[in-house]
Amino acid sequence: MKKLLLTRRFPDATIAAARARYDVTLRDVAAGMTVAEANAALRDYDAILTTLGDDFSADAFAGDLRCQVLANFGVGYNHIDADAARAAGVAVSNTPDVVTDATADIGMTLILSTCRRAGEGERLVRADKWEGWAPTHMLGTHVTGKTVGIVGMGRIGQAVARRCHFGFDMPVIYFNRSTKPVDFPARQVDSLADLMGQADIIVVTVPGGGGNAHLIDANMLAQMKPRGIFINIARGDVVDEAALIAALETGQIAGAGLDVYAKEPQVPDAFRALENVVLLPHLGTAALEIREAMGQMALDNIIAWDEGRPLPQAV
Structure with a gap:
């Protein structure tokens, strides 16, 4: 079973769906990941469900990485250096449309x-x-x-x-x-x-x-x-x-x-x-139905990677 890191406490439906398929580690911390934490996660997990505030800038992709997919919970992904991820062989997706x-x-x-x-x-x-x-x-x-x-x-x-x-x-x-x-x-x-x-x-x-x-x-x-x-x-x-x-x-x-x-x-x-x-405290997508849909879309991209299919929302 592949190892999946959830970088925050996402909606319960998202966590349950992830645990039904993967060996899930839940990082139940409000603050986003530092670049050092992001690098360690990329080394330790097969896939990561990440979101705004997690620092996946260029330095996070240094070294020998295990992770092959970063599924971003949100449409904006300026906290991820997509070019550095691509160069390191890490696919990146986001969650447009539903937001x-x-x-x-x-x-x-x-x-x-x-x-x-x-x-x-x-x-x-x-x-x-x-x-x-x-x-x-x-x-x-x-x-x-x-x-x-x-x-x-x-x-x-x-x-x-x-x-x-x-x-x-x-x-x-x-x-x-x-x-x-x-x-x-x-x-x-x-x-x-x-x-x-x-x-x-x-x-x-x-x-x-x-x-x-x-x-x-x-x-x-x-x-x-x-x-x-x-x-x-x-x-x-x-x-x-x-x-x-x-x-x-x-x-x-x-x-x-x-x-x-x-x-x-x-x-x-x-x-x-x-x-x-x-x-306002970044309430743009803060409705339960929307956050659940975002979580499912992010997981769908991870599942697509796992099954060898193209990521539906690749960036």
Whole structure:
């Protein structure tokens, strides 16, 4: 029986399905694996079910490795050096498709919460500081009809755009590095700067790492409208957090909604100090049905490797 490492406590259904077929070791630790732990795991196990926070950077693939497949629990895999894995003979898979709708829903949650100041309002009520309804109290941004700009028109970007267009009558514009036709009303713009300047609400959905690191920097934020709202459901490293903090502190933009951060679970104190930011703890796929589907998809890739078949979701 092949040895399989689960790097976190995944849903019970995932653990049970894994144990039914493999000799499973469960690493029941909240923190992600260090590069040294990752290297040791690659030496000791035939397959690894990994996720965000586990450091499978290039150094993890040094030496004589036993592992032949890394099945990532999640669509984003910027914590894995896929080129180094490939060079070491380790196949890598991820879990696209099943995460699309849940992540898009969190995008809409952040749009609505940030525009309508929901987080700030809840804090006011919980602190027993609400003095009652007033005509000018806590005025936010009306969402319906606003122009939304999608950065990265992949599966998740399109799912957000559909919700905005069909649900809130929002004109949709988008920036994508390649031409990306879609089957609903939306307009592709020529540059990221154009998008940042034209949209009322920006939603970032591109993959993290690589050329997308700090894609949204001070210059891009400076293109936004003064009443602009910035939403990130991609990866934290896509945004220059210091530049975003400065834009929010100075009122250069009206607000931001964030589900991801550059050094999770660390969140800069400056974000917590700002009332015009909605902060979520990476809830993009945090629904039981979705996490169970992700676990099964990851296991299906391991089973495919075990049976000598191509990985269905190879990266």
